[in-house]
Each structure stands twice: as C-alpha cells, then as structure tokens.
Amino acid sequence: MTSTKTRSSRALALTLTVTVALTGSGAAAATAATYDPAMRDAARRVLEAGAPGYMARIDDGRRIAVTAAGVADRRTGRPLTGRDQFEIGSNTKTFTAVLALQLVDSGHLTLDAPIEDYLPGVVPNGPNITVRMLLNHTSGLFNYTADPEFFAGIRQDPQRVRTDQDLLDVAFRHEPDFAPGTSWSYSNTNYIVIGVLLRTVTGRSLAELVRQRIAGPLGLKHTYVADPRATTTGRGYAHGYSVTFAGPAPAYTDISAWPLGGFAGAAGAIISTPGDLSHFFSALLSGRLMSARQLGQMKTTVPLPEGWGDGGYGLGLMRIDSPCGTVWGHGGDTFGHHSTAVTTADGRRSAVTDVTANPGDTVPNDGVVRFQQVVTAADTVVTCRMLGKPAPGHPEVRQ
Numbered sequence: 001m002t003s004t005k006t007r008s009s010r011a012l013a014l015t016l017t018v019t020v021a022l023t024g025s026g027a028a029a030a031t032a033a034t035y036d037p038a039m040r041d042a043a044r045r046v047l048e049a050g051a052p053g054y055m056a057r058i059d060d061g062r063r064i065a066v067t068a069a070g071v072a073d074r075r076t077g078r079p080l081t082g083r084d085q086f087e088i089g090s091n092t093k094t095f096t097a098v099l100a101l102q103l104v105d106s107g108h109l110t111l112d113a114p115i116e117d118y119l120p121g122v123v124p125n126g127p128n129i130t131v132r133m134l135l136n137h138t139s140g141l142f143n144y145t146a147d148p149e150f151f152a153g154i155r156q157d158p159q160r161v162r163t164d165q166d167l168l169d170v171a172f173r174h175e176p177d178f179a180p181g182t183s184w185s186y187s188n189t190n191y192i193v194i195g196v197l198l199r200t201v202t203g204r205s206l207a208e209l210v211r212q213r214i215a216g217p218l219g220l221k222h223t224y225v226a227d228p229r230a231t232t233t234g235r236g237y238a239h240g241y242s243v244t245f246a247g248p249a250p251a252y253t254d255i256s257a258w259p260l261g262g263f264a265g266a267a268g269a270i271i272s273t274p275g276d277l278s279h280f281f282s283a284l285l286s287g288r289l290m291s292a293r294q295l296g297q298m299k300t301t302v303p304l305p306e307g308w309g310d311g312g313y314g315l316g317l318m319r320i321d322s323p324c325g326t327v328w329g330h331g332g333d334t335f336g337h338h339s340t341a342v343t344t345a346d347g348r349r350s351a352v353t354d355v356t357a358n359p360g361d362t363v364p365n366d367g368v369v370r371f372q373q374v375v376t377a378a379d380t381v382v383t384c385r386m387l388g389k390p391a392p393g394h395p396e397v398r399q
Helices: 004-012 037-048 089-105 131-135 148-156 164-172 188-202 206-218 274-285 292-298 366-386
Strands: 016-023 026-033 053-059 063-073 241-244 251-254 270-272 311-313 318-322 325-333 338-343 350-355 357-359
Touching: 037 053, 037 063, 037 366, 053 274, 053 366, 089 131, 089 188, 089 206, 089 270, 089 274, 089 292, 089 325, 089 338, 131 188, 164 188, 188 206, 206 274, 270 274, 274 325, 274 338, 274 350, 318 366, 325 366, 338 366, 350 366, 357 366
Parallel strands: 241 357
Antiparallel strands: 016 026, 016 063, 053 063, 053 350, 241 251, 311 318, 318 325, 325 338, 338 350
C-alpha cells in the first residue's frame, strides 16, 4: 500500500481551484485560476489526514470558487472534480423537512399535532410526540444508528436492504432518551418516522417527492434519493471510503455500492453535487420552497448541547454561530463521506464541502482524532471564506 505521505503528494498534484465570475442571474464560464492559500492549505491537511479526496464550492455572492483535490476513485486514480456527485448524508434531513413544511403550507399536516394522528400505533408514546418534535429532535426517540449492533450488522452484510420498519424496530427496542419535549438529542429515527409520514400522507415515495417537489422545480439535475443504491456511480461520481487508522497504515473500504437508501432513508439517502446542493440551500433561505411563515418555523431553533458547537437546531436546519459569523445549513455523514452545506440568512452566499472518507474505527485512536480535528478546521475555513473573512490562522489572505 502506498504510504500516506506519497499518496497525499500525488493527490495534491491534482488540486485545482477555479474562480467563476457571476454576471446577472447566471454564472459565466471559468475565467481564471485562483489559489486561495487558506483553501489550498485546508485541502492539503485533509488529504494528509487520510482522505482520498476533498472538494469545496464557495459562492461569496460575487464569484464561485471551487476547490477539488485528490481522487474520486482510489482504484482508477480518477481525479476528483467539483462537479462529482456524492452521498450528502444528513443534509438529506433538510430536504425531508422542506417536504413536511410544504405539506403544512397545503394544510395536510399540522406541526404541533401528535404523530399518532397520522400514524396511529406506529410510534411508542405517539400521542405525546408532535411532528415538530420529530423535526427538531426533541422527541426523545432513541437514535437507531446508536445501537452498536446496527452498524456491526451493516458491515457484516453491507448489501442487505433494510426497510423503514426494520430501522424503527431497532430504535423502538430501546427506551426513549427523555420525555418528549424536555430535552434535545440528535436522532435519525425522527426522520425515518417523518419519511413514513410523508409516504402515508401523500401516497408517494421519498424519491418521487424529492424529484417532483424540489429537484424538478429547482432544476437540480444531479440530485436524487438512492433507492436503495446510487444509480450513477461511474465517471462523475465520488466514491466514499470507510477508513480505519488502527493499523500501520490507513486501510480503505469502498462503500459506494452499498445501498444507502436501505439504511439511511429519509434521514440521509440523497445523492447530489456541490452545485445542486448549494442551489437548494440558497433557494430555501431565499424563500423559494415554502411560505415565509413556514421558513420562520424552520429557523426557530432550540439550543444545542455542549459538544455540538455554538448555534441551534430548527426544523431540519441548523443555525451555526461560526467564528466568522452566523450561517444556516446542515451537515452529513455516511460510512464514506463527511459533507457540509451552509448559507447566509438571505441565501445569497453559500458553501458546500465533501470529504470522501469517514473513520470506521470502532475504538478511537490518534488517527481518528486527527482526522476529525482537521476536517472540522477545514469546515470553519470554508465558512469564513464564504463570508469574506480571513480564515482562522491565515491572516495573510487577501479579501
């Protein structure tokens, strides 16, 4: 196996940052290469920490800068580009929440109605858990992905497709974390329930709803629900890798052919691109996907506990109080990807990132800690560059 140092040097040779001038309502062709030292450094550090690839798309309201480094496929060595599709993980929750709030707008759902009204007998303590509590993670329902046997089962049989009911069965074997509405805890179970709710109310699958109500109207040509697998996994697709650091060198497992929709569902099964995801969040915050009233509900947050950073959680949307200013968005983690999507409150600036690996170690170690620290720092750099602020540790960056 190639050493980390050699692999990173080869990948960095593929680094490309392109600036696109914005004119009117559309983007012009690429005009020149720019080399933002902060972004170049962030990409280098992420690759050196063990990621095969890294990409970031930053729209600061005046121009779009795309950074792509490393490879999209370790087997073929194909370079990663800023246009590749990837698993967006829990950024999917924002799409799912939009669909629910559109149903509130149309009068088919009520945020403060108990889930029991819509799914009788499905959710334990359903009469005391509202739709709002599911969307903002105050339901207290146990997170099915926190069951240690769940992930172990996926790794042992990664091609098995699990139904929503299978996932809920895992969650409901556990006692709730707290009484509904009394605390906050991130739970993928909440959004699996919302997915079942959407299908029950509309008679349509999540894949159909995303295509008809979000991707189609916004022109998101490369955004879809993996149902259960990604259907575009050749050229133009960023492979994701589960990386373990316990051995003498990082070990990689390509998870791209795993049925993401068979264990993530409405909580994390969407495939997209940096451009599509940026457009979605900008459209959302600028009020193009729902009424002003429902957008206000979406941005009404509850405090995040210690360890989650500064900010709050709304209805499938996070307020992030970064060192460079407040932004709105979400993040996403799958077995092989870590991604973020943020935008300003008016939707005029946006940034999307993807790291094409996630630690798969069952026991924390130095490699995992370093990977997480480096990736978190890179996320902060991207947010600051989007806001036109000097990145932390890079005061020399010209504005």
